Amino acid sequence: xxxxxxxxxxxxxxxxxxxxxxxxxxxxxxxxLLLYCSLINLFTWPLANLFVETISSxxxxxxxFVCETILIFYLFDIKLKKSLLISLVANLITFIxxxxxxxFFYYGS
Amino acid sequence: MKRGGxxxxxxxxxxxxPSVNALDYMSTSYNDLFTESYITNIxxxxxxxxxxxxxxxxxxxxxxxxxxxxxxLYGSLCEITVYAVPxxxxxxxxxxxxxxxxxxxxxxxxxxxxxxxxxxxxxxSGYNNSxxxxxxxxxxxxxxxxxxxxxxxxxxxxxxxxxxQPMDFTLKEKREYAVDLNQVKExxxxxxxIMHALFYAYIFVPIIALxxxxxxxxxxxxxxxxxx
Numbered sequence: 001x002x003x004x005x006x007x008x009x010x011x012x013x014x015x016x017x018x019x020x021x022x023x024x025x026x027x028x029x030x031x032x033l034l035l036y037c038s039l040i041n042l043f044t045w046p047l048a049n050l051f052v053e054t055i056s057s058x059x060x061x062x063x064x065f066v067c068e069t070i071l072i073f074y075l076f077d078i079k080l081k082k083s084l085l086i087s088l089v090a091n092l093i094t095f096i097x098x099x100x101x102x103x104f105f106y107y108g109s
Numbered sequence: 110m111k112r113g114g115x116x117x118x119x120x121x122x123x124x125x126x127p128s129v130n131a132l133d134y135m136s137t138s139y140n141d142l143f144t145e146s147y148i149t150n151i152x153x154x155x156x157x158x159x160x161x162x163x164x165x166x167x168x169x170x171x172x173x174x175x176x177x178x179x180x181x182l183y184g185s186l187c188e189i190t191v192y193a194v195p196x197x198x199x200x201x202x203x204x205x206x207x208x209x210x211x212x213x214x215x216x217x218x219x220x221x222x223x224x225x226x227x228x229x230x231x232x233x234s235g236y237n238n239s240x241x242x243x244x245x246x247x248x249x250x251x252x253x254x255x256x257x258x259x260x261x262x263x264x265x266x267x268x269x270x271x272x273x274q275p276m277d278f279t280l281k282e283k284r285e286y287a288v289d290l291n292q293v294k295e296x297x298x299x300x301x302x303i304m305h306a307l308f309y310a311y312i313f314v315p316i317i318a319l320x321x322x323x324x325x326x327x328x329x330x331x332x333x334x335x336x337x
Contacts (some may be wrong), residue, residue, distance in 0.1 A: 036325075042318035046311040053274045074326045 018090045146284040151178035163187025180268040189266040194259035262288040278308035
């Protein structure tokens with residue numbers, strides 16, 4: 001199944017990467033970090049994939065960034081500036097990892 | 110100045126990084142979309158055999174519509190015409206030949222040149238051995254079936270496999286025709302789009318996740334208020 005093979009696998013990778021970033025930047029219990037990180041990504045990831053063909057990827061990327069910032073701010077009870085930074089770093093790193101994977105997928109095989 | 114520079118850099122990063130594929134919404138392949146057409150009332154015409162062919166030569170061959178009314182899959186460029194021909198116009202061996210001589214259109218995976226060659230070879234040999242070989246152009250085919258008292262019942266029918274974007278959740282497009290021997294239908298009576306089951310998961314999972322997060326936030330606020 002194409003969906004399962006080519007897109008679903010990026011969800012656990014995204015959660016894993018963002019969880020590591022949260023661990024580095026937020027000093028709270030790991031289980032709590034993992035739960036909130038999973039919930040945030042279970043909200044943004046499917047919606048981003050659902051609309052990626054119809055809405056521009058720039059708008060989707062920006063919406064994911066804004067949504068994650070708001071959710072991090074409310075869920076972790078941290079300052080808005082810090083949640084902005086965490087969301088920026090998390091999305092920047094998942095973008096870089098995604099680009100590397102895409103690069104190897106297209107040019108490495 | 111330093112602050113302004115930092116702000117500008119931040120804005121630039123925020124503009125540039127979401128504009129290309131991220132891990133959040135990356136796509137790497139294409140999905141199959143099958144457009145299938147059915148004749149829903151084929152059993153109302155037991156004395157007729159329904160034949161389909163496309164506007165094209167060997168690539169859009171003559172085929173018999175199956176008992177379930179499903180029109181064979183063709184290449185995406187074949188505009189298909191369906192004729193209802195009295196069974197008595199064909200001999201039993203001709204009907205069997207029509208049913209069997211062409212392989213069903215098959216999906217060619219990636220760079221499967223051998224599969225493609227095999228498919229084309231089978232089609233060529235079947236075509237060269239068939240009694241309809243001389244009716245190559247669509248016009249000749251139409252004239253042939255009309256000479257057998259056949260009636261054109263459907264025009265511009267679509268029955269093919271195409272590739273679509275990976276995150277397009279359309280799985281199948283089903284078109285249904287209820288044929289009438291005195292009428293040529295160009296538009297299906299019913300069109301249905303079947304979505305991939307994951308489409309519903311992609312809608313419900315975010316709703317559940319958002320609900321859970323809202324509950325957590327409300328609970329936190331209540332605890333905070335109690336503490337105050």
